[in-house]
Amino acid sequence: MRTSLLAATAALVLTIASPALAGEKAKNSRTQTVGSASWGAAGSTTSGSPAIGSPFTLHWSVSILGVNPQFFNVVNTGALALNAETYTTTISGGPKIVLTACVGADWSTVLGLLGTCSGTQVALGDSSSGPTAASVPIPAGSHVSVKAAATGLLALGNYTTSINVSVSRAQARAAVTTNS
Amino acid sequence: MAHPARHADADGRRRTAWRPLAVAVTGGALLMTAGFGVWASLDATAFNTTPQDVSSGTLSLSLDDNGAGFTSAITNIAPGDVVNRYVDLTNDGDLAAQGLTLAVDSTGSDATLVTDGTTPPTKALRVTVKSCSTTWDTSNGTCNSSGTISPLLAATPLSGLSSAQSLIAGAIAVNEVEHLQVSVSLPDQNETTVNGAPPATTIQGQSATLTYTFQESQRAGTITDS
Numbered sequence: 001m002r003t004s005l006l007a008a009t010a011a012l013v014l015t016i017a018s019p020a021l022a023g024e025k026a027k028n029s030r031t032q033t034v035g036s037a038s039w040g041a042a043g044s045t046t047s048g049s050p051a052i053g054s055p056f057t058l059h060w061s062v063s064i065l066g067v068n069p070q071f072f073n074v075v076n077t078g079a080l081a082l083n084a085e086t087y088t089t090t091i092s093g094g095p096k097i098v099l100t101a102c103v104g105a106d107w108s109t110v111l112g113l114l115g116t117c118s119g120t121q122v123a124l125g126d127s128s129s130g131p132t133a134a135s136v137p138i139p140a141g142s143h144v145s146v147k148a149a150a151t152g153l154l155a156l157g158n159y160t161t162s163i164n165v166s167v168s169r170a171q172a173r174a175a176v177t178t179n180s
Numbered sequence: 181m182a183h184p185a186r187h188a189d190a191d192g193r194r195r196t197a198w199r200p201l202a203v204a205v206t207g208g209a210l211l212m213t214a215g216f217g218v219w220a221s222l223d224a225t226a227f228n229t230t231p232q233d234v235s236s237g238t239l240s241l242s243l244d245d246n247g248a249g250f251t252s253a254i255t256n257i258a259p260g261d262v263v264n265r266y267v268d269l270t271n272d273g274d275l276a277a278q279g280l281t282l283a284v285d286s287t288g289s290d291a292t293l294v295t296d297g298t299t300p301p302t303k304a305l306r307v308t309v310k311s312c313s314t315t316w317d318t319s320n321g322t323c324n325s326s327g328t329i330s331p332l333l334a335a336t337p338l339s340g341l342s343s344a345q346s347l348i349a350g351a352i353a354v355n356e357v358e359h360l361q362v363s364v365s366l367p368d369q370n371e372t373t374v375n376g377a378p379p380a381t382t383i384q385g386q387s388a389t390l391t392y393t394f395q396e397s398q399r400a401g402t403i404t405d406s
Contacts (some may be wrong), residue, residue, distance in 0.1 A: 023397055023398065024239045024275075024397070024398040025239070025395055025396065025397050025398070026239040026240050026241040026271075026273065026277070026395065026396055026398075027241060027393055027394060027395040027396075028241045028242060028243035028269070028393070028394050028395075029243075029391055029392060029393040029394070030243060030245075030249070030250035030251065030267070030391070030392050031250065031389060031390065031391045031392075032250040032251075032252075032253070032254065032265070032364075032389070032390045032391075032392065033253040033254070033387065033388070033389050033390075034253070034254040034257060034293070034305060034364060034387065034388045034389075034390060035253070035254065035255045035256060035257070035385075035386070035387045035388075036256070036257050036258070036293055036366065036383055036384055036385060036386045036387070037256035037257060037258040037384065037385075038373070038378060038384035038385040039258070039373055039384065040373030040374075040375075040376045040377070040378065041373075041376060042375045042376035043375070050375075050376055051375065051376075052375065052376040052377055053374075053375055053376065053377035054375055055375060056375070075376075077373075077376035078373065078376075078384070079256045080256065080258055164374060164375055165374075165375055165376075166372050166373065166374045166375075167372065167373050168370055168371070168372045168373075169258070169259055169369065169370045169371055169372075170370065172258065173258070174260070175258060175259065175260025175261050175262075175368065176258075176261055176262075177261070177262040177263075177264065177321070178261075178262070178263050178264065179247075179264045179266075179317075179318055179319055179320055179321040180247050180248040180252065180263075180264075180265065180318060180319075
């Protein structure tokens with residue numbers, strides 16, 4: 001009888017003490033995926049894909065008849081809309097190459113080889129000016145049409161122009177706060 | 181030849197020598213029997229005729245999306261961006277709770293988004309938690325009905341959330357709802373992409389999976405008298 005009483009008392013004490021000792025916990029979990037954006041642009045032929053990681057090149061054959069402008073696209077390769085880009089045009093010898101974007105439309109050669117722009121023309125610098133930051137908006141998944149024209153005294157021969165397009169974070173869309 | 185009378189005296193002394201011992205044993209046995217009889221007769225038992233019901237409490241923490249919540253992926257987060265998502269935590273068990281914590285387990289396709297290799301990380305994702313005393317307007321991040329916004333967790337890199345961090349140290353009542361705004365941000369930083377190719381160590385185009393684990397502890401054990 002005494003043994004039973006002692007056992008029951010001990011069990012009661014343990015039962016009372018157990019919440020603090022055991023420290024029950026409740027938890028709940030959810031998983032969320034996060035993907036970061038990319039931003040950038042690259043030159044491309046009007047019918048091809050952009051040359052990722054390499055400068056876009058144009059080849060010129062200057063004759064006594066002169067040389068016609070060439071047209072290409074600068075494609076937004078990222079996921080963010082671009083507000084501006086920086087263009088660096090280089091050429092070894094030969095004429096000065098001037099780049100001009102047609103914003104809002106593509107350059108057209110229907111009315112002549114010099115091309116016409118029904119949109120807004122924006123200068124992208126030239127081969128003698130070094131890097132040129134130009135405020136040319138290019139929405140995600142879109143492109144801007146560019147004319148490259150040789151100007152000045154044209155020395156006969158074959159030349160290659162390299163066009164690098166760089167985009168910094170500040171030239172892509174601004175930071176935003178979203179709620180949903 | 182032995183004398184017959186001497187034999188008789190010797191036998192008589194041996195028989196009488198055992199008599200006191202026999203009497204003592206017999207008396208002791210009688211006393212023990214009688215004693216136990218007295219003890220047994222003093223035993224008493226009492227019990228409750230109506231059984232006592234005892235039930236243990238439950239501790240439960242529910243998590244519900246409020247708006248897009250965690251189940252909707254975050255895409256194309258850019259440096260400087262903040263994405264606010266909203267969830268409701270309810271202490272929906274029978275027991276009050278205390279000590280709400282948050283841990284975030286993160287894995288990613290590239291370590292840059294989870295931990296950028298610097299200590300402390302300056303480029304990786306960060307998590308911030310705030311609570312609203314009423315309810316959140318999930319369209320613009322305001323606390324409805326002039327409620328009070330309380331910061332629960334300052335912007336913390338994911339690497340700092342691998343172990344549980346305290347959100348609410350104090351008590352959480354039964355059925356109390358915590359209206360939380362969980363913000364994921366990517367610190368402002370600059371990267372220049374050349375001809376469509378990002379730099380070697382880039383924050384761009386990465387993905388990460390974040391598992392948020394909220395946990396609360398039961399209230400302290402109590403002793404009640406009634």
